[in-house]
Amino acid sequence: MLLIVLELIGIAVFAASGAVAAVRARLDVFGVIVLALTTALGGGIIRDVLLGVHPPTSLKNWPYLLVAGVTGLIVFWFHPQVAKLRRTVLLLDAVGLGLFVTSGTTTALALGATPYAACLIGMTTGIGGGAVRDLLLREIPLVLRREIYAVAALAGAVVVAMGEWVRLPKDLVALTGASIIITIRLIALWRKWNAPVARGLEG
Template sequence: MMLVALEFLGLVAFAASGALAAVRARLDVFGVIVLGLTTALGGGIIRDVLLGVHPPTTLRTWPYLTAGAVAAILVFAFHPQVARLRRPMLVADAIGLGLFATSGTGVALALDVPVYTACLIGMTTGIGGGAIRDLLVGEIPLVLRREIYALAALLGAVLVGVGHLADLPATPVLAVASGVVVAVRLIALWRQWHAPVARET
């Protein structure tokens, strides 16, 4: 039950970040809802398409769609207040990243794909929605910039893969791996860690 609640927290945070990006881009209310849902559900949809799960799970489960749409509408209505909640939003976003990256890896492993493939699919589950969000508003995706974001997701996915190879219980492994992703992401924000970039010539 706790993991489900945290997953919905992450979903709402992703939807809110997409909706805020839409508001800043001056999209109408429909565009805000679409971008919010795309950000919240995009990674899971990409995962299911890659794994051959049709229709995607999040499109068959109404609470996911409802939670994402309601979050986007609330952001549209109260975006000045939501924009001021930067730190709580970053924490919730980190939780969503950790849960989606690790659960995406677990779903892939449950379908008997190779471990390295499951890790890549898990990382994509965590970062996919945000990448689509940035592209739709005309920005370079966050995961391709200096932020320690995709690397944190990949680390969590790899930990799940290692736990699977070691035949460890799945639930504790998912919980620990999710916690590692959240910790790495938040410490990177706190310490202002960045991935290296090429020097200008």
């Protein structure tokens, strides 16, 4: 029950980030809801497609769709108030990233994926929705151009895969992986860390 609640919280946070981006891009209410759903559920759908799970889990469980859609509507109507909660949203986003990546990696391993593939699938579960959101807004995905986000996701996925490989308790592995992701993400935000870019570029 706790895991489901945490997943729904993660979906709500990701949906809010998608809806905020849509509002800033001046999309109409339908566009805001589409961006909210895409950001919240896109990573999980990509994971399930890669693993051959049909239909994707989020499309079978109506609470996932409901939470994402309602969150999009709330942001549409109350976006000035939501904008004031930026730090809280960033904190919850880090928690959601940790949860989604570890659950995605664990699911991939349980369905027979190799550790290497499971790490990539787990990372994609966490960052896929945001990347699709940015592409729909005709932007280079945020995870590819600033901040330590995808790197944190991949680090946590590797920890989960290694823990499963040496047969550590699953709960301990998931908690450790999620904690690493959240810690790296929050420190990166605090210290304003970014992945290095090529030198000598103009502009």
